[in-house]
Amino acid sequence: MIxxxxxxxIALDDFLxxxxxxxxxxxxxxxxxxxxxxxxxxxxxxxxxxxAYFFWILTCYMLYIMGSxxxxxxxxxKALVVAMVGYLMLPHAVYYMQHRVHEENEHCDV
Amino acid sequence: MANKxxxxxxxxxxxxxxxxxxxxxxxxxxxxxxxxxQISMGDDADLKNGVTxxxxxxxxxxxxxxxxxxxxxxxxxxxxxxxxxFFGRDDYSEEEAGALxxxxxxxxxxxxxxxxxxxxxxxxxxxxDLTKSWLDPAWGPEGSMQSMTGKDTKEEAMAEFLQHPSxxxxxxxxxxxxxxxxxxxxGLVAFLKHMSxxxxxxFPRNFGKIQGAVHGK
Amino acid sequence: MANNHLTSESKQLATWYFTFxxxxxxxxxxxxxxxxxxxxxxxxxxxxxxxxxxxxxxINALVVWMVFxxxxxxxxxxxxxxxxxxxxxxxxxxxxxxxAAAIVVVVLVYxxxxxxxxxxxxxxxxxxxxxxIEAPRWADFGIVVVALGFVxxxxxxxxxxxxxxxxxxxxxxxxxxxxxxxxxMFFTDNISVDQYWWWWVIHLWVEATWEVFVGAIAAYGLITxxxxxxxxxxxxxxxxxxxxxxxxxxxxxxxxxWIGTPEYWWExxxxxxxxxxxxxxxMFIHVLYDxxxxxxxxxAKGEQLSVINNKPAFTWFVLNAFGNFLGAGIWGFFHTLxxxxxxxxxxxxxxxxxxxxxxxxxxxxxxxxxxxxxxxSNGIKVMKNTKLSIWATSMIxxxxxxxxxxxxxxxxxxxxxxxxxxxxxxxxxxxxQSGLWFVQAMDWRLIMGVVTFxxxxxxxxxxxxxGKSAVHER
Numbered sequence: 001m002i003x004x005x006x007x008x009x010i011a012l013d014d015f016l017x018x019x020x021x022x023x024x025x026x027x028x029x030x031x032x033x034x035x036x037x038x039x040x041x042x043x044x045x046x047x048x049x050x051x052a053y054f055f056w057i058l059t060c061y062m063l064y065i066m067g068s069x070x071x072x073x074x075x076x077x078k079a080l081v082v083a084m085v086g087y088l089m090l091p092h093a094v095y096y097m098q099h100r101v102h103e104e105n106e107h108c109d110v
Numbered sequence: 111m112a113n114k115x116x117x118x119x120x121x122x123x124x125x126x127x128x129x130x131x132x133x134x135x136x137x138x139x140x141x142x143x144x145x146x147x148q149i150s151m152g153d154d155a156d157l158k159n160g161v162t163x164x165x166x167x168x169x170x171x172x173x174x175x176x177x178x179x180x181x182x183x184x185x186x187x188x189x190x191x192x193x194x195x196f197f198g199r200d201d202y203s204e205e206e207a208g209a210l211x212x213x214x215x216x217x218x219x220x221x222x223x224x225x226x227x228x229x230x231x232x233x234x235x236x237x238x239d240l241t242k243s244w245l246d247p248a249w250g251p252e253g254s255m256q257s258m259t260g261k262d263t264k265e266e267a268m269a270e271f272l273q274h275p276s277x278x279x280x281x282x283x284x285x286x287x288x289x290x291x292x293x294x295x296x297g298l299v300a301f302l303k304h305m306s307x308x309x310x311x312x313f314p315r316n317f318g319k320i321q322g323a324v325h326g327k
Numbered sequence: 328m329a330n331n332h333l334t335s336e337s338k339q340l341a342t343w344y345f346t347f348x349x350x351x352x353x354x355x356x357x358x359x360x361x362x363x364x365x366x367x368x369x370x371x372x373x374x375x376x377x378x379x380x381x382x383x384x385x386i387n388a389l390v391v392w393m394v395f396x397x398x399x400x401x402x403x404x405x406x407x408x409x410x411x412x413x414x415x416x417x418x419x420x421x422x423x424x425x426x427a428a429a430i431v432v433v434v435l436v437y438x439x440x441x442x443x444x445x446x447x448x449x450x451x452x453x454x455x456x457x458x459x460i461e462a463p464r465w466a467d468f469g470i471v472v473v474a475l476g477f478v479x480x481x482x483x484x485x486x487x488x489x490x491x492x493x494x495x496x497x498x499x500x501x502x503x504x505x506x507x508x509x510x511x512m513f514f515t516d517n518i519s520v521d522q523y524w525w526w527w528v529i530h531l532w533v534e535a536t537w538e539v540f541v542g543a544i545a546a547y548g549l550i551t552x553x554x555x556x557x558x559x560x561x562x563x564x565x566x567x568x569x570x571x572x573x574x575x576x577x578x579x580x581x582x583x584x585w586i587g588t589p590e591y592w593w594e595x596x597x598x599x600x601x602x603x604x605x606x607x608x609x610m611f612i613h614v615l616y617d618x619x620x621x622x623x624x625x626x627a628k629g630e631q632l633s634v635i636n637n638k639p640a641f642t643w644f645v646l647n648a649f650g651n652f653l654g655a656g657i658w659g660f661f662h663t664l665x666x667x668x669x670x671x672x673x674x675x676x677x678x679x680x681x682x683x684x685x686x687x688x689x690x691x692x693x694x695x696x697x698x699x700x701x702x703x704s705n706g707i708k709v710m711k712n713t714k715l716s717i718w719a720t721s722m723i724x725x726x727x728x729x730x731x732x733x734x735x736x737x738x739x740x741x742x743x744x745x746x747x748x749x750x751x752x753x754x755x756x757x758x759x760q761s762g763l764w765f766v767q768a769m770d771w772r773l774i775m776g777v778v779t780f781x782x783x784x785x786x787x788x789x790x791x792x793x794g795k796s797a798v799h800e801r
Contacts, residue, residue: 019667019739026656034615041615041616042619070664094609098559098616101562123566123569124565127566130573131568134576150517151516151517164587218456219450221456224456225458226382231585231673232582232586234379235674235678235741237756238756249753284369291444308519311585317751
């Protein structure tokens with residue numbers, strides 16, 4: 001017997017939410033790192049960092065909506081989870097390094 | 111600077127960038143070899159022996175082409191069926207069919223088709239997509255174009271339209287006269303028929319399946 | 328751009344490139360307007376300058392003015408970065424005239440000859456008929472010669488003078504940029520093979536090498552305009568290069584979903600193009616970070632002074648960081664996954680994305696470079712925004728964003744009516760095109776196009792006049 005794959009159609013009413021949620025994935029995603037950066041360079045107060053993580057949560061939620069409306073398969077779903085965890089850690093890693101660069105430079109050669 | 115860490119050393123990042131770029135490029139080149147083999151054009155023997163090629167040989171114009179749902183792949187694929195007459199013949203040799211396709215492909219570029227239409231979905235969006243235009247019901251026996259052009263077959267109707275497009279307005283947006291000769295029109299139709307036989311992974315979806323749509327939804 | 332303050336010949340040559348680029352930019356917008364009018368009134372210039380011709384000039388002028396402005400930007404920054412005069416500048420100047428003359432001939436042939444018979448002579452002398460790279464074969468060879476000369480100048484200068492990180496990135500990037508053009512210089516009967524290699528040129532330009540170029544220019548701008556720390560900037564630049572090439576090269580896969588290529592490109596294209604917004608976010612954050620840092624240390628000194636020494640250019644650079652993310656990032660991401668792209672491929676969605684991405688990612692930063700050119704050639708120490716610069720910036724940006732929104736709505740109608748419901752036939756296409764929302768969207772696109780064009784007129788006036796204005800500190 002042949003294995004039958006039926007690729008699910010995207011329902012007509014789902015197109016708009018897909019477009020909107022995928023746009024918001026990036027909007028919230030950039031707000032997360034944006035607020036994170038602004039706090040790090042003292043453009044915003046320390047306690048505002050809460051909002052950075054809040055935006056990360058919204059990013060995850062938007063990606064979840066998008067993924068479920070598009071009927072992504074199990075493997076892709078797992079990959080998306082890994083991607084979001086990676087994204088959570090990304091700015092931490094970047095600013096750890098930036099911090100080191102500044103430490104090494106601004107205290108010596110300037 | 112007592113403890114200079116590797117992370118804050120630009121040479122480390124420069125090397126990383128080089129490695130990442132190199133790795134991605136090598137992967138792309140490797141995939142290109144694989145893809146090139148899969149999209150190379152088939153030949154007449156493949157068609158006669160029923161070997162499925164993603165891009166069939168030019169003699170595919172001797173056959174009937176349909177676009178059907180493939181249960182295994184989950185989308186529509188072009189299916190090459192029995193012999194079908196194309197401008198009154200179904201025995202074009204490999205050379206004849208190849209020459210027609212060559213003329214048609216050159217014509218598609220010389221007339222800037224891609225700057226109004228889309229081919230395989232790429233181009234401009236001012237006019238309909240031509241990927242599966244050969245299979246379009248508008249040109250079929252029940253469609254309007256054959257009676258409009260006064261021709262009995264799809265290929266003759268298409269060729270007539272291409273030569274005198276502004277005589278057969280289908281929409282306020284008309285196709286301009288591009289000085290297409292009879293020979294060029296025949297080549298272009300062969301090019302379109304060949305393009306419809308290319309396996310495009312199910313693009314476009316539901317082609318010609320639904321005849322009416324709800325407006326403004 | 329008169330220049331009595333420029334001692335470097337390389338910078339003089341840069342201003343030539345900028346000037347010619349600005350003229351071609353105007354031509355791009357003009358023919359864009361013709362095409363936009365034809366959507367609303369199809370009889371406009373019918374069988375005189377048809378949509379196809381207007382569009383060829385619209386998109387070719389786009390590519391050409393950007394390439395000119397990019398070459399100009401490199402000639403502009405080379406003396407600053409390397410500390411020496413550009414090597415082979417005489418040849419560079421000669422090649423400028425060759426290039427400019429060739430472009431004028433190509434455009435006149437597009438406009439006056441338009442199409443040719445279906446044979447090789449048309450491909451060689453009139454048009455190659457492949458979107459974006461329609462330039463006939465003779466011009467291809469001319470472009471290769473000019474590009475080689477340019478890359479030669481860059482390499483010789485980089486190797487002789489100080490080879491900074493920015494120069495190193497540009498050297499590697501520009502050779503790839505020039506080399507990729509070769510992938511678009513052949514004819515084949517197999518349209519799948521044709522489009523496979525065609526995308527090597529288009530995609531690997533605009534989603535890889537051009538983006539890296541923007542990264543390098545942004546790095547240069549941050550150092551020259553706000554005095555950002557070179558080591559930090561260059562570290563960011565290398566990270567951006569890794570991310571851009573790491574995602575962009577294989578992101579090419581998102582063009583291989585439906586052109587006859589195997590199904591494995593779905594997974595590759597989806598994965599890597601989903602990563603493509605990341606470097607754009609990084610580039611945006613980079614500007615924010617450096618700006619915050621340098622302004623922060625300035626503020627710490629207790630002086631309420633801006634660190635920016637060229638307000639209009641910096642405005643365009645910030646718009647670039649934002650526009651790149653918005654146009655290339657968001658507008659690219661929401662139709663890049665194959666499940667959705669099956670329905671959006673070849674609709675006005677692509678057009679919406681194209682407009683905002685080319686503007687946001689490239690036009691903005693190159694206009695910023697024009698202002699750096701004006702500042703340098705007039706010996707201005709701190710350049711301020713004039714009323715005209717602010718109006719020009721707002722109208723161009725507002726106009727492009729307006730066009731993008733209109734085209735997005737049009738694309739949405741097309742996806743629902745022509746694609747999801749009716750399956751992309753001839754009838755489906757015209758049903759979608761005559762939908763009320765679609766028609767109105769096209770009206771708005773035209774209106775916003777006019778706004779953009781007026782903004783351009785103001786921009787050109789400002790670029791010509793602001794150098795003499797008294798508001799700047801000299």
